[in-house]
Amino acid sequence: MKILTGALLATVLTASFVSADPVDDTLILNEDITLVTRTAAPAHLSDAFDEVMSGWLFRGTETRAMQADDFDNPGMIFVEKAQESWDTVEGTEGKSCASCHDGMESMAGVKPTYPKWNEEAGEMRTLQMQVNACRTERMGAEAWGYDKGPAINMEAALSSVSRGLPMNVAIDGPAQSTWEMGKELYYTRTGQLELSCANCHEDNYGKMIRADHLSQGQINGFPVYRLKNTKLNGSHSRFKGCIRDTRAETYKPGSAEFIALELYVASRGNGLSVEGPSVRN
Amino acid sequence: MRISVISAAALGLIASTAFAEEVLPTAVSFNDDGAVEQSLSGTAGDAANGRIIVGDKGQGNCVACHMVNDLADVPFQGEIGPPLDGAGDRWSEAELRGIVANAKVMFEDSMMPSFYKTEGFIRPGNAYTGKAADDTFGPLLSAQQIEDVVAYLATLKE
Numbered sequence: 001m002k003i004l005t006g007a008l009l010a011t012v013l014t015a016s017f018v019s020a021d022p023v024d025d026t027l028i029l030n031e032d033i034t035l036v037t038r039t040a041a042p043a044h045l046s047d048a049f050d051e052v053m054s055g056w057l058f059r060g061t062e063t064r065a066m067q068a069d070d071f072d073n074p075g076m077i078f079v080e081k082a083q084e085s086w087d088t089v090e091g092t093e094g095k096s097c098a099s100c101h102d103g104m105e106s107m108a109g110v111k112p113t114y115p116k117w118n119e120e121a122g123e124m125r126t127l128q129m130q131v132n133a134c135r136t137e138r139m140g141a142e143a144w145g146y147d148k149g150p151a152i153n154m155e156a157a158l159s160s161v162s163r164g165l166p167m168n169v170a171i172d173g174p175a176q177s178t179w180e181m182g183k184e185l186y187y188t189r190t191g192q193l194e195l196s197c198a199n200c201h202e203d204n205y206g207k208m209i210r211a212d213h214l215s216q217g218q219i220n221g222f223p224v225y226r227l228k229n230t231k232l233n234g235s236h237s238r239f240k241g242c243i244r245d246t247r248a249e250t251y252k253p254g255s256a257e258f259i260a261l262e263l264y265v266a267s268r269g270n271g272l273s274v275e276g277p278s279v280r281n
Numbered sequence: 282m283r284i285s286v287i288s289a290a291a292l293g294l295i296a297s298t299a300f301a302e303e304v305l306p307t308a309v310s311f312n313d314d315g316a317v318e319q320s321l322s323g324t325a326g327d328a329a330n331g332r333i334i335v336g337d338k339g340q341g342n343c344v345a346c347h348m349v350n351d352l353a354d355v356p357f358q359g360e361i362g363p364p365l366d367g368a369g370d371r372w373s374e375a376e377l378r379g380i381v382a383n384a385k386v387m388f389e390d391s392m393m394p395s396f397y398k399t400e401g402f403i404r405p406g407n408a409y410t411g412k413a414a415d416d417t418f419g420p421l422l423s424a425q426q427i428e429d430v431v432a433y434l435a436t437l438k439e
Contacts, residue, residue, distance in 0.1 A: 188403060189403065190402075191402065191403070191404060191406050192402055192406065192414075192418075193394045194394060194395065195392065204392075207360045208360050209346065209359045210338075210342070210344070210346075211356070243411070244406065244409055244411035246406075247405070247406045247408060248404045249404045249405065249406045249411065249412060249414070250406070250411040
């Protein structure tokens with residue numbers, strides 16, 4: 001009969017917090033690009049928030065500093081791994097990603113628009129789904145497991161070349177019904193603790209819940225390198241952990257529910273800079 | 282109903298002598314103000330044990346959301362709900378029992394979990410496994426644990 005323990009174990013790095021407000025700090029990447037970590041809330045969210053804020057503002061000084069320099073950001077090791085796989089020939093067609101696309105930099109501007117409606121396939125695609133579509137349909141290679149090492153590394157690499165660009169997912173047209181479904185999930189109070197995403201990340205951001213400093217639960221920083229498990233974590237895996245902590249039956253990474261939730265949560269951060277791979281405790 | 286009795290008994294939480302007088306989670310009677318007059322276990326609460334439950338992550342974990350000065354030794358107290366200092370001045374025993382059993386009766390849509398409730402959940406899980414609930418599903422706290430917590434809260438005077 002434990003309550004609220006799962007998400008609340010990462011006590012080590014938050015221990016230094018005295019005040020729980022988000023910090024007043026600016027994220028300058030590699031002493032070069034200034035990222036937008038707070039900005040006016042997108043129109044669809046203006047009833048709930050004036051401002052949307054990156055999770056970066058809610059983390060401790062050391063954790064924030066790690067993310068500001070690629071040499072200190074442990075997530076960048078996984079980006080390098082993905083760079084290798086970008087150039088590696090795989091599958092029956094004898095192709096690598098590089099056979100069809102130019103360098104990784106040619107993907108700048110892609111990450112901020114995902115999840116995105118794919119007209120030809122008639123489906124809402126996350127970035128991992130798009131990469132898998134290229135693998136299975138164009139390379140004759142096997143799909144990567146959702147949020148598993150190779151997939152999350154590639155998502156981090158695709159994200160890294162878009163850092164500094166504003167999140168900008170479309171929520172209208174063919175995206176609308178998926179977006180509505182995600183919104184519904186966001187406000188549903190699940191599990192034996194009957195908590196919705198909004199209970200914690202909309203109504204109580206900035207406050208401490210046990211040892212954790214609650215952020216707005218944005219995903220502009222995903223994939224996220226967590227000091228707690230020393231690996232990259234996907235947004236679906238994070239959703240799963242948060243739902244599990246309401247003592248609920250979770251959904252699976254890659255499920256229709258999490259695709260919808262990713263679109264909705266991404267849209268709550270429209271305007272914030274892409275930060276992935278970011279660093280969190 | 283049956284389910285909760287089995288699980289509580291299996292966990293050894295209910296002294297068999299108190300069993301007969303126990304109010305099941307589905308049979309708790311709240312008055313118009315959300316208070317519960319009748320003891321849930323029929324056995325007086327143990328404030329010392331209640332103090333442990335309130336601070337223990339594995340039991341009530343009330344400090345996840347509330348600060349309690351009397352529990353200064355428990356690190357990392359949350360600030361989602363009001364500090365519990367003086368709760369014994371502000372509320373009667375029946376009110377405290379109602380709040381701990383199911384705070385949503387008194388405070389509409391409260392974020393505070395309902396600690397003595399077994400029905401009406403959306404996708405209830407098997408504790409923190411992420412899997413669906415099975416027939417071990419029971420209330421977050423047993424009847425006696427609720428009484429112990431209520432007895433402890435009543436001692437919090439300013």
